[in-house]
Amino acid sequence: VSRVDWSIVVHGGAREIPDEQREAFRSGTLRAVAAGTAVLAAGGSAVDAVEAAVRVLETDPTFNAGTGAVLTADGEPQLDAAIMDGASLDVGAIASGRGLRHPVTVARAALRGPQVLVTGPAIDDLARDAGDEGTPATADTALEGDTVGCIALDGDGHLAAATSTGGLDGSPRGRIGDSPLPGGGFYAEDGVGAVALSGDGERIARTALASWTLHRADGSARQDALDAALARLAGIGGEGGIILLDPEGRAVWAHNSPDFAVAWADSATEPHAATRREDLDA
Ligand code: ASP
Numbered sequence: 346v347s348r349v350d351w352s353i354v355v356h357g358g359a360r361e362i363p364d365e366q367r368e369a370f371r372s373g374t375l376r377a378v379a380a381g382t383a384v385l386a387a388g389g390s391a392v393d394a395v396e397a398a399v400r401v402l403e404t405d406p407t408f409n410a411g412t413g414a415v416l417t418a419d420g421e422p423q424l425d426a427a428i429m430d431g432a433s434l435d436v437g438a439i440a441s442g443r444g445l446r447h448p449v450t451v452a453r454a455a456l457r458g459p460q461v462l463v464t465g466p467a468i469d470d471l472a473r474d475a476g477d478e479g480t481p482a483t484a485d486t487a488l489e490g491d492t493v494g495c496i497a498l499d500g501d502g503h504l505a506a507a508t509s510t511g512g513l514d515g516s517p518r519g520r521i522g523d524s525p526l527p528g529g530g531f532y533a534e535d536g537v538g539a540v541a542l543s544g545d546g547e548r549i550a551r552t553a554l555a556s557w558t559l560h561r562a563d564g565s566a567r568q569d570a571l572d573a574a575l576a577r578l579a580g581i582g583g584e585g586g587i588i589l590l591d592p593e594g595r596a597v598w599a600h601n602s603p604d605f606a607v608a609w610a611d612s613a614t615e616p617h618a619a620t621r622r623e624d625l626d627a
Pocket of ligand 1: 358543545
């Protein structure tokens with residue numbers, strides 16, 4: 346079998362990245378890959394790896410998640426996050442959380458429970474379970490809408506996906522995008538693949554784009570499947586970026602946004618990062 350032992354891909358949002366911020370996006374996504382790699386190389390699970398990677402991005406004010414989240418119209422950040430275990434198809438997701446330091450860990454507290462997606466007071470209970478002390482919201486460094494995500498394959502052949510976002514800048518309070526919706530902004534299933542997206546959340550949700558892309562990829566890392574997905578998104582006026590891992594741990598990514606910060610590594614490849622797909626071919 347040509348399968349790598351483990352593999353991980355992280356993204357830091359589909360958006361325009363000013364030149365003076367490219368290095369922050371590169372180093373931030375690489376730090377997240379390093380955190381996930383530490384889990385995977387030690388034999389840890391894909392679920393633990395995607396959570397560890399997203400926590401790093403949530404701590405970094407460069408990214409629109411956790412600490413750096415953008416503000417809704419009423420001036421407060423509002424946090425969506427999700428995590429999915431490709432072995433069991435368990436999903437834990439939260440929407441419109443407030444005052445959370447690590448939304449992905451709060452979502453993880455719901456992973457093994459009966460609910461898929463919760464909001465309101467149910468998030469407070471999960472946050473207590475997750476020991477999330479909460480954080481005063483500061484978003485001075487945040488930029489307009491972008492999101493973080495991570496997908497991973499572990500040494501046992503299990504896939505996982507996670508997302509975390511502050512949503513879109515200036516959204517109405519209570520607006521929920523694609524990021525906490527399984528099949529919309531993310532998906533993971535062993536033997537099928539794992540996907541995470543960023544971009545125009547309503548359009549990604551309306552096209553069920555994570556699940557659509559995996560259908561189109563048909564179990565392999567097909568770049569043309571991602572191009573077709575972006576054409577579908579563009580067909581209704583949407584912009585975004587997609588990362589995909591196939592069940593063997595091969596990675597592909599694509600975007601029709603101006604930039605998309607992505608970093609990746611696997612058991613046979615050193616970590617790499619780019620803020621634009623065409624830089625790879627340069
Ligand atoms: N997709 C996210 C949302 O709509 C935003 C983003 O990816 O930038 O909430």
